[in-house]
Amino acid sequence: MAMSEQGGGTALVTGANRGIGREVARQLAERGYRVLLTARDSDQASAAAEQIAGDTGATVRALALDVSDAQSVDAAAASVRADPGRLDVLVNNAGVGLDFGISGTAPDFDAIEQTLQTNFYGAYRLTIALLDLLRNSAHPRIVNVSSGMGGVAEMGGWSPGYRVSKAALNAVTRILATELKDDGFLVNSACPGFVKTDMGGPMGASKSVEDGASGIVWLATLSDDGPTGGFFRDGRPVAF
Ligand SMILES: NC(=O)c1ccc[n+]([C@@H]2O[C@H](COP(=O)([O-])OP(=O)(O)OC[C@H]3O[C@@H](n4cnc5c(N)ncnc54)[C@H](OP(=O)(O)O)[C@@H]3O)[C@@H](O)[C@H]2O)c1
Secondary structure (H helix, E strand, O other), rough: OOOOOOOEEEEEEOOOOOOHHHHHHHHHOOOOOOOEEEEOHHHHHHHHHHHHHHOOOOOOOEEOOOOOOOHHHHHHHHHHHOOOOOOEEEOOOOOOOOOOOOOOOOHHHHHHHHHHHHHHHHHHHHHHHHHHHOOOOOOOOOOOOEEHHHHHOOOOOOOHHHHHHHHHHHHHHHHHHHHHHHHHHHOOOOHHHHOOOOOOHOOOOEOHHHHHHHHHHHHEEOOOOOOOOOOEEEEEEEEO
């Protein structure tokens, strides 16, 4: 994992009250970023922000944000626009897996729709809402937390909603990376690996949140000569 890193600046992480997102927020705070720690439950956001600020000495601000709710996205963007008026790093981490193990031949379309609302529309809508604030950064970075399950090149069966949501997110990574390349943006997708969280734990994952988060933080803190439009796990390319 070379090509790190841009220190300082302001970073916003979604779904940061628990799991990988919380650890990404902690690692960014440790590196001196001012962190906007967002979660859909504002009490949980505040509790996590307080603990990380206490542990790291960094400035960590809690912000309520449900990425699947367009009004919540607009309100959060307005809050960041008012203060600090600039964003250096956006980590689209919030995600749900609502149809793990469900056959593609017997899909649950309600679950697929809900999954897309968070994993795809949520991340995309938030990115667009924050784009002008990212343009105010000298080194804007966007990390979309995807999954190897969304890689079309090696796509397997089952979990159609989750797989399609992450494949669509990866497509947005490529689209935005291309269109924003000349503006200094680095936009990448990250797969954290199979991580022991509320999502991965019940399926038998054993990778620590620290290890899962570090590849995301690497992409969030790339220097200007870093990659864009890529898909990485632990700093190594993954097939789209
Ligand atoms: N764990 C793995 O093995 C693994 C593997 C590949 C990819 N990933 C991806 O990594 C990311 C983090 O996963 P995780 O393992 O940390 O999962 P997790 O422990 O289940 O945490 C998911 C986080 O996303 C939040 N979230 C869900 N819906 C949201 C919404 N509409 N708005 C805002 N936040 C929302 C949750 O908030 P609440 O507490 O409010 O529910 C929670 O903070 C996800 O995108 C996931 O797909 C995980």
